[in-house]
Amino acid sequence: MITIAISVLFLAAFLVLVLKKDMIAISAIVFSFFFLIFIYLAPETMVFAFSGWNPPFGIVWVLDGLGLFMALLITGIMSLTAIYSVKYIKKRKHRYYTLLCLLTIGLLGISLTGDIFNMYVFFELMSVSSYALVAFLLNKESTEAAFKYLVVGSLSSSFLLLGIAMLYGLAGTLNMADLATKVYGGPAFLVVLGLILGGLSLKSAIVPFHFWLPDVHPAAPSPVSALLSSVIVGSGVYMMIRVIFTVFGIVSVFWMLILLGLVTMILGGLMALIQKDAKRLIAYSTVSQIGYIFVAIGIGTSLGVTAGLFHLLNNILLKSLLFMSFGIVLWHTGTRDMNRLGGIGKQMPWVAFCFGVGALGTAGVPPLNGFASKWLIYMATWQVSPVITAIAIIVSAITMAYYIKVFSCIFMGHSNIKIVNKTPKMMLIPVIIITIMCIVIGIFPQIGIMFVEPATNALLNQSQYINAVLGGSVI
């Protein structure tokens, strides 16, 4: 059944190039979103086996709580971005929409598959289309950034492939549930885990591998930056926690996650303070927020994982909101330099309001969604060590500092920039939808927790996942 959503996206990717109508791609992505809502409402875990081969042999797709959580988020953000890009992208629009459809397929496949090599294939599909999307403007800056991203990215995915090859040599299977029964904590498996996590940590921008993110974001078009910073980084995080919790089930790497998360958090925050380019600043802020997610997940308790996934959800919403609303400013003024911008808050109050919600939400100011998840993170870290909580609160203050700086530089003060055109409605509507979602989740955090809870249960119950896949109830 899930093949229908993928087939529609594949067909749209081809037809939009031939028929040259953007509506095909947009409606295909929105269709996949509603289709996934329909699947999400079904009660139990569904396992879909391709070509009638049952789990240990064939490729399976597992639609459990965590996978559907990611898939819904991905298709939701993708459909909003697709609507946003109608007016933003001017040249070679049809190629852009083809790449967007392929990116959606890659991300959906990553979050729903139950086979580790299949995950690698979709990971590469996502990577190739994101390299092409980064290079989409084809000017000097974006060509250089895309080549850098391509070389580093394909080197890291080669390490992932090496890890998978060694895993197959050791365990003799590729199915994730079957692997979970065969993996034990020997040194050979730790080497494999190291290779796989090393390959994946580049996409999820943990500190030694975060350097591509601030270079790539300014070079890409704004909707692509929104995607890179929210769903692509998010799917990197998803793959890491899927491999650690579901496949390996090893508890001893958690202290490493906390340590890396703390370093990521502090370094991202400090680097963001000194940036002049607004997009670079928001990119470093993404690095910092990813650190929060890893600290929370590294605690490993039910509360910690809930907090981490809730923060992942909020980060995806807030970062796409920030990049999209800054994209409107960029579309009008054409500059990313914060010293040259200024005083446009009065000329477009709605954009200023939306950007403000994103900025304050990321900093964790009470009535917004960032506060709810950060509060959960503080509570979860307090149980382990108050030092981590103190560091998290200090970094939160740093976040506040640089967002006040970027907000006042862009929207307040005086300058001679005049906004001539009206902001198109197609660009404003997705931004306002995400703003409303941020405020609603901030006021009623139960909605967010309700959405995250099945994902937490799916992540922590390894045996339930194994039973669902190998137990025999395959569609």
Next chain:
Amino acid sequence: MDVIVRTMIKGIFPFILLFGVYTIMHGHLTPGGSFPGGTMIVVGLTLVALAFGLKKAERIIKEETAHILEGIMAFFLIFIVLFETFFRSILAPTGMIFNLWSAQQILLLNIFGGIMVTMALTMIVFLLMKE
């Protein structure tokens, strides 16, 4: 290119095509399949393009045609995946050595996939040669 190379390629080109088609068709029985076979056909086309120029190679297949054909083949592949139970019922369920009509729908997947690979690689080669 000089006359020796041209004559050689003129002679060898049909055999390269034949071997490529054979590799595609027998993917479920012998080593090979859609991707290696498609690559062989494209190697033949590339040889023609190198020896006689891109115009001559484009007389065999144009880039736009390749693009359209690739999409149609992708459509067929999706069709086979969606209606796999039907295709499984009309073909033999297990593989039989030396029997082309066996091994479920793998033969159909190989043929459509082979044409798709050929077209995609042709597009890549032609686009890079034009630059």
Next chain:
Amino acid sequence: MIELYLTSGLMMMLAVYCIAMKPNLIKKIIGLAIFTDAIHLLLITIGFRGNGIPPIMTHENVNTFAQLSVDPVPQALVLTSIVISISITALALGISIIAYRHFNTLNTEEMNRLKG
């Protein structure tokens, strides 16, 4: 067998050296291709079995068949991975063509100097 593992390890080291140290864009792309090929060699070596039957499923029983035959999975993995590697190489070559148009050079050090 052991010499194949060693060869693939050596190829990986050479490829990482090539990607990290050579300033030319085309050489970096070649390095990436060599790295993927080394992993393919490793995968094929893992799947090797001395005297197995060809992996054509003539039996109905999957389990007895799986014990007798050569492992076909690594070869399928390698084919998939080759396709991915081709698409990445094509994209990288395309990007380097555009980079050459912008900078008139393929040397990354000179590109940095041009950018100022």
